[in-house]
Amino acid sequence: MTPPRRALISITSAHATLFQGKETTGLFISEALHPYKVFTAAGFEVDFTSETGTYTPDWLSQQPDFLNGEDLTTWQDTNSEFRKKLDNMPMAADIDGSRYGIFYASAGHAALIDYPTASDLQKIAAQVWANGGIVSAVCHGAALFANLLDPATNEPIIKGKTITGFTTEAEITMGIMEELRSWGNDMIDGMAAKLGAKYTRAQGIWDDYHVVDGRLVSLLI
Secondary structure, three states: OOOOOEEEEEEOOOOEEEOOOOEEEOEOOHHHHHHHHHHHHOOOEEEEEEOOOOOOEOOHHHOOOOOOHHHHHHHHOOOOHHHHHHHOOOEHHHOOHHHOOEEEEOOOOOHHHHHHHOHHHHHHHHHHHHOOOEEEEEHHHHHHHHHOEEOOOOEEOOOOOEEOOOOHHHHHHHOOHHHHHOOOOOOHHHHHHHOOOEEOOOOOOOOOEEEEEOOEEEEEO
């Protein structure tokens, strides 16, 4: 059976302060907006969901280096289709995973907090996977893989596979590693090692990079 031509983008519900309490992390806006634009342009119906049905925009993601031009206009227009869907998204427990052929985990640093134990999001991703669909994640979105099991084997879906994600070196360079460690969860490379996956990255910490391993897709953009 061909997977449905419908994509679900997951959103982190978490938020926390970073940079010694000066700024707030949450959803990195472009990490939801860009896939939304790509999927809709390709003819997919696109929905959003988070574990609680809520989100907090990441401060850094709203700065001009990361949000400008048409993207900024779309974000600021609360009547845009993107904002209407994002601002009114259901909680993951209310989503029927069988309706989707793609699961895409967007992120922001805050995803390190809630994604590893976001059981309802993981249930949807597992259903998409079991039905032959694509499971994907960008940057810190790979934190969702922490407890995401293949229903057919009851093993982590990333076990024996290759993934990428935001680099620990970049966290150190940003000067936020101590704060991230205080949240109590692994960085992406550490999580991959624990689950028997291979973590790879670009040579430069800010370089775009992606890995396609069968139906498992991970990106660093």
